[in-house]
Amino acid sequence: xxxxxxxxxxxxxxMTIAFSFWGFNFLKGFxxxxxxxxxxxxxxxxxxxxxxxxxxxxxxxxGFVQTMYFHPDNSGKVIVKMQLTNTDFKxxxxxxxRIISADLLGSKAIELVLKDTxxxxxxxxxxxxxxxxxxxxxxxxxxxxxxxxAISIFAQLxxxxxxxxxxxxxxxxxxxxxxxxxxxxxxxxxESATGGLDxxxxxxxxxxxxxxxxxxxxxxxxxxxxxxxQNILTNFSSLSDTLAxxxxxxxxxxxxxxxxxxxxxxxxxxxxxxxxxxLVNNDSLYNNLNNASKNLDNLxxxxxxxxxxxxxxxxxxxxxxxx
Numbered sequence: 001x002x003x004x005x006x007x008x009x010x011x012x013x014x015m016t017i018a019f020s021f022w023g024f025n026f027l028k029g030f031x032x033x034x035x036x037x038x039x040x041x042x043x044x045x046x047x048x049x050x051x052x053x054x055x056x057x058x059x060x061x062x063g064f065v066q067t068m069y070f071h072p073d074n075s076g077k078v079i080v081k082m083q084l085t086n087t088d089f090k091x092x093x094x095x096x097x098r099i100i101s102a103d104l105l106g107s108k109a110i111e112l113v114l115k116d117t118x119x120x121x122x123x124x125x126x127x128x129x130x131x132x133x134x135x136x137x138x139x140x141x142x143x144x145x146x147x148x149x150a151i152s153i154f155a156q157l158x159x160x161x162x163x164x165x166x167x168x169x170x171x172x173x174x175x176x177x178x179x180x181x182x183x184x185x186x187x188x189x190x191e192s193a194t195g196g197l198d199x200x201x202x203x204x205x206x207x208x209x210x211x212x213x214x215x216x217x218x219x220x221x222x223x224x225x226x227x228x229x230q231n232i233l234t235n236f237s238s239l240s241d242t243l244a245x246x247x248x249x250x251x252x253x254x255x256x257x258x259x260x261x262x263x264x265x266x267x268x269x270x271x272x273x274x275x276x277x278x279l280v281n282n283d284s285l286y287n288n289l290n291n292a293s294k295n296l297d298n299l300x301x302x303x304x305x306x307x308x309x310x311x312x313x314x315x316x317x318x319x320x321x322x323x
Contacts, residue, residue: 037123
């Protein structure tokens with residue numbers, strides 16, 4: 001049976017297209033002639049995952065990402081379809097499809113985290129999803145608090161530098177220099193005073209020792225005479241009780257009354273009331289008494305000088321008249 005040239009050419013073209021399709025999928029890891037299973041996972045974001053990214057279990061490739069598309073609910077979630085070429089391995093139903101970094105260059109892959117269960121997922125099931133933080137994400141997470149802390153520290157440092165600039169202006173520098181100079185003088189004076197005090201203590205050490213000895217002797221005497229001191233205090237307490245019980249208050253009141261009355265008498269004398277007041281305050285009475293005293297003195301002198309004028313002596317009983 002002979003075929004026409006056109007049929008041969010068509011058959012070659014069809015075989016070429018089929019072989020190309022098979023070869024292309026085979027290069028991507030998809031063997032259309034093998035018994036394969038597929039699973040789904042829904043991610044809020046795919047973090048750089050692409051079609052043909054590998055699907056791994058414990059680092060061993062068992063499939064690849066066959067296709068990705070948006071969820072029909074318009075939420076922006078991405079549905080990832082995974083094709084497993086290794087049909088001998090059964091995936092537990094509660095396994096997690098985790099997006100991880102496949103290398104240091106940032107290539108992504110899906111790692112199936114298996115769970116311990118005897119129930120296995122069927123082809124077409126949707127697995128749980130998870131996205132593992134990348135190294136850069138972990139670094140950013142660790143650095144972010146440090147970054148905030150550093151910003152806060154730099155802000156405080158800037159504020160401190162502003163305060164320092166305000167403090168170290170010319171006027172404050174002069175004041176600070178003056179304060180430091182005064183402090184230096186004060187410390188020098190203090191050092192001199194302490195040196196003088198040390199010298200004084202050294203020189204008067206014997207006297208201080210004698211003073212402390214005397215103090216010790218005094219305290220010893222007080223201790224030895226404690227009973228006598230106690231008796232004195234007891235006697236004083238008894239005396240104070242006796243004074244408190246006596247009519248001491250009445251005596252004080254009477255004395256105060258007598259002093260008040262004496263003050264009134266002296267006030268009356270000073271004002272010229274009564275005989276004593278007139279005698280004290282009237283100068284004419286003094287003058288009269290003084291004149292009377294002088295006249296009396298003159299009389300006594302005259303009697304002494306001329307007794308015959310005042311006394312007549314008769315020997316024979318005859319009286320003689322004074323001339």
